[in-house]
Amino acid sequence: MHFTINGQSYDAEPDIRTSVLDLCREHLGLTGSKKGCDHGQCGACTVLINGRRVNSCLTLAVMHQDDEITTIEGIGQPGNLHALQDAFVRHDGYQCGYCTPGQICSAVGMLDEVKKGWASHASGDLTDPKFDDAEISERMSGNLCRCAAYPNIVDAIREVGGAEPAGRTADEKDAAMEANARGELVA
Amino acid sequence: MNEHVMDVACRPAGLDRSKQGVLGLGLDRIEGPAKVTGVADYAYEATPDGIAYAAIVGTPVGSGRILGIDVRAAEALPGVIAVIQGDPRMPAGESNSRALPKFDTDVILHLGQPVAIVVAEDQAIARDAAALVVVRTEAGEDRFDVEAQPVDTKPEIGFLPPVDKGDLDAVMADTAVTLDRTYTTPVHFPAALEPHATTAWWEGDRLTVRTSNQVIGGARKTIAKALKIDADKVRALAPYVGGGFGGKTGVGAEAILAAIAAEVVGRPVKIALPRRQTAYMVHHRSHTIQRVRIAADEHGVILGMGHESVVAQNDDGEFLEPVPFGTLPLYRGDARRFKTDLVRVDLPASGAVRAPGEAVGTFGVECAMDELAEQLGIDPIELRRRNEPETDPVSGKPFSTRRMLDCYTQGAERFGWPASVPAPGSVREGEWLVGIGMAASLRGNFTVEAQARVRLEADGRATVECDMTDIGTGTYTILAQTAGEMLGLPVSDVTVRLGDSDLPASAGSGGSFGAGSACSAVVLACEDILGELALRMNAAPEDLSLHDGCVSAGGRSVTLADLVRGEPIVAMGKTGPGAESKRTSQASHGAHFVEVAVNAVTGETRVRRMLGVFDVGRVLNRKTATSQITGGMAWGIAYALSEEGIVDTRTGAFVNPDFGEYHVAVNADIPQLEVHFIEEIDTSANPVGAKGVGELGISGAGAAVANAIYNATGVRVRDFPVTLDKLLAGLPAV
Numbered sequence: 001m002h003f004t005i006n007g008q009s010y011d012a013e014p015d016i017r018t019s020v021l022d023l024c025r026e027h028l029g030l031t032g033s034k035k036g037c038d039h040g041q042c043g044a045c046t047v048l049i050n051g052r053r054v055n056s057c058l059t060l061a062v063m064h065q066d067d068e069i070t071t072i073e074g075i076g077q078p079g080n081l082h083a084l085q086d087a088f089v090r091h092d093g094y095q096c097g098y099c100t101p102g103q104i105c106s107a108v109g110m111l112d113e114v115k116k117g118w119a120s121h122a123s124g125d126l127t128d129p130k131f132d133d134a135e136i137s138e139r140m141s142g143n144l145c146r147c148a149a150y151p152n153i154v155d156a157i158r159e160v161g162g163a164e165p166a167g168r169t170a171d172e173k174d175a176a177m178e179a180n181a182r183g184e185l186v187a
Numbered sequence: 188m189n190e191h192v193m194d195v196a197c198r199p200a201g202l203d204r205s206k207q208g209v210l211g212l213g214l215d216r217i218e219g220p221a222k223v224t225g226v227a228d229y230a231y232e233a234t235p236d237g238i239a240y241a242a243i244v245g246t247p248v249g250s251g252r253i254l255g256i257d258v259r260a261a262e263a264l265p266g267v268i269a270v271i272q273g274d275p276r277m278p279a280g281e282s283n284s285r286a287l288p289k290f291d292t293d294v295i296l297h298l299g300q301p302v303a304i305v306v307a308e309d310q311a312i313a314r315d316a317a318a319l320v321v322v323r324t325e326a327g328e329d330r331f332d333v334e335a336q337p338v339d340t341k342p343e344i345g346f347l348p349p350v351d352k353g354d355l356d357a358v359m360a361d362t363a364v365t366l367d368r369t370y371t372t373p374v375h376f377p378a379a380l381e382p383h384a385t386t387a388w389w390e391g392d393r394l395t396v397r398t399s400n401q402v403i404g405g406a407r408k409t410i411a412k413a414l415k416i417d418a419d420k421v422r423a424l425a426p427y428v429g430g431g432f433g434g435k436t437g438v439g440a441e442a443i444l445a446a447i448a449a450e451v452v453g454r455p456v457k458i459a460l461p462r463r464q465t466a467y468m469v470h471h472r473s474h475t476i477q478r479v480r481i482a483a484d485e486h487g488v489i490l491g492m493g494h495e496s497v498v499a500q501n502d503d504g505e506f507l508e509p510v511p512f513g514t515l516p517l518y519r520g521d522a523r524r525f526k527t528d529l530v531r532v533d534l535p536a537s538g539a540v541r542a543p544g545e546a547v548g549t550f551g552v553e554c555a556m557d558e559l560a561e562q563l564g565i566d567p568i569e570l571r572r573r574n575e576p577e578t579d580p581v582s583g584k585p586f587s588t589r590r591m592l593d594c595y596t597q598g599a600e601r602f603g604w605p606a607s608v609p610a611p612g613s614v615r616e617g618e619w620l621v622g623i624g625m626a627a628s629l630r631g632n633f634t635v636e637a638q639a640r641v642r643l644e645a646d647g648r649a650t651v652e653c654d655m656t657d658i659g660t661g662t663y664t665i666l667a668q669t670a671g672e673m674l675g676l677p678v679s680d681v682t683v684r685l686g687d688s689d690l691p692a693s694a695g696s697g698g699s700f701g702a703g704s705a706c707s708a709v710v711l712a713c714e715d716i717l718g719e720l721a722l723r724m725n726a727a728p729e730d731l732s733l734h735d736g737c738v739s740a741g742g743r744s745v746t747l748a749d750l751v752r753g754e755p756i757v758a759m760g761k762t763g764p765g766a767e768s769k770r771t772s773q774a775s776h777g778a779h780f781v782e783v784a785v786n787a788v789t790g791e792t793r794v795r796r797m798l799g800v801f802d803v804g805r806v807l808n809r810k811t812a813t814s815q816i817t818g819g820m821a822w823g824i825a826y827a828l829s830e831e832g833i834v835d836t837r838t839g840a841f842v843n844p845d846f847g848e849y850h851v852a853v854n855a856d857i858p859q860l861e862v863h864f865i866e867e868i869d870t871s872a873n874p875v876g877a878k879g880v881g882e883l884g885i886s887g888a889g890a891a892v893a894n895a896i897y898n899a900t901g902v903r904v905r906d907f908p909v910t911l912d913k914l915l916a917g918l919p920a921v
Binding site for chain 1: 221223225226310378380459461660661818822845847858
């Protein structure tokens, strides 16, 4: 079988039951995409197929020989981070890091969906959805983070996607925390 | 080796004098780029050549005896390399440093107990073949319903001895104001996102395992004990661990089984537990039934307090959920009774999940305090203030540091806690009922023996090495910050090597003791290096000034690289508990404040905002410490609202052993969370002066949510989680 992943060509002969996720992880050495549940319940395996986000554990490799697959390895690399990857680092949008590649692939796909005007469950106006924290949280709720870095994930995506913050901005929070440190340090 | 056990309080001068100013800053994680690009490799990754895949066969029933295992159909499947059963080293469950499980037993302890391993060329084949193994069993008398079992009131397991001071029954009978309530919490799964996984390979008689484990030094010894080989023949690697939450503190059966399989087939073998199998092969937190009794005078001053619980464990388990652990030093009151009883069941093992004791015990005691405040007509914060103890009310020991009152005051101020809390069910915005709640947070602090090696390299950079793990806690970064602070280096000049059991033995990640213990070992190692640098500078250590890779003393300034002169300076540090640890009562403290909205039509609860103030000793990295706390707060929200492992009492199966049905918090459940620290360096805790952070955030968080729900609705739910069905009947008319 022949696959195009991150713009590169790969030939592989996986078992016909092999998912796109296992193709990447077990056959092609692309272990950036993570397996959390293998049931499409956690989102750790999220990749982009023809630009749309997909749970790669739920789709068979054999179905995607003519598709463009993008995994986290194709989004950015150490030293050449995508804006979202950089924002996740600065906002601490992760802890253990296991869900992170899926979160970032999902965020890339999600921002594109917003750009196209696709509505979500959180949209007040289905024909003209606003982009705010509620939209980010709703649209990212298919990606579980057991460490629960959710507020920081929202901060990172908001910064890159240009949404309006809810309540305090991240900068305001940082400033408040620094003031807190100065005022309360008992040396 | 520079060793400081905590026999006396300790405050390393090198940290106070430092000019680098890097410890405590909210720096980005140094391993961040590896994590966000997928380069960070976990246990199931970085696979050796010739790997074979394994799947584990579990018992199809939850009690009785195994009569036989028929592997013929599985063996006949093309691609199957071996089906292994009956090996005397095969564990029936988890191993840990205190206890080994049964091996190669025909006794069935619970459904899904591992009994055979299938090894195949491919994951799909292994999984397919595992389903073809037939396990014949003889039925036993099952004990799947925890509420139907006899209660052992004097269990001989568990680490927390019962406390019975004064005569609580008499105080309850004689006091005007009393409260006697029962609260229940369900089974909780640790549910780390990274599956429990191991890759194992042998080189001669030496075993290497890449394993998803929080405490790899302990794992190395435990694996050796289980396999009956010398510990120095085992190397455990865990450079990255995708969350642990207590579930990865011991050695799962899959790690031992992978090692056995690799030996049998003569190839590297890897196993990752499928998500639904994880619920059976990894321990969970027991359900709890908690009776809380409080006797107080008319001013709300507590005279007696009881926290007595019942929890479950299977016949092979040694762990007893220490429900009242956080209650012990929380409030005053001379009469005190704290104990935890046991029911034995035929269910998977219960064990330590994030903040064992406090995570669920605070649901009982902190909701009871809310109920008592209402009964007395006192503000819940004021009630807690009046009961702040001056010394540990159980042991009489002085507190090392305790800023609980400041947590209440600052939290109330920042949150905007009103002078008078609105009556329950009285605030309404359209179809939403709005309420506020608070709870105290406390987690015992421990210091554990830990070593670290620091090398000041020829180029003036430093390398820190120990067998700690970073399970998302920030270990890589805080160790770099600690060494940078002591040696006058930016963190970009410090390399941190963790997750290899060949490195100096640390505490591992568990019980919130990892950061304080490991960073202290690094400080002590650096003290030795400073001593050597002082000699070379012909100065006293206290006269050295180190900053950005330069050492200055007596008007002379030299780069570290010049001072090292080609041969690295290598030093070891070691810390551990001592007399000071025993002399003082140590804990981290905090207070949570929550605003919820409950839909009057559907009973749906939304947490609108949540804020906490925490006393954790020295903050090692403001960003990662904040993240750990907010993660715990989010767990508290999910414990309050949705997490509930349900047992099918007919079969001993979990009804909901996956993320589709066991509802951890999702992004949309969690609002922006606000965390503030009160930083008082705790010189009794450990040399670096840090108390535990990782488990503090969950302690009390769920109770604060439940108290806010009560304030919003007037409905007091004592059976957690507070789901819609439990609220609906009591909600005011729409």
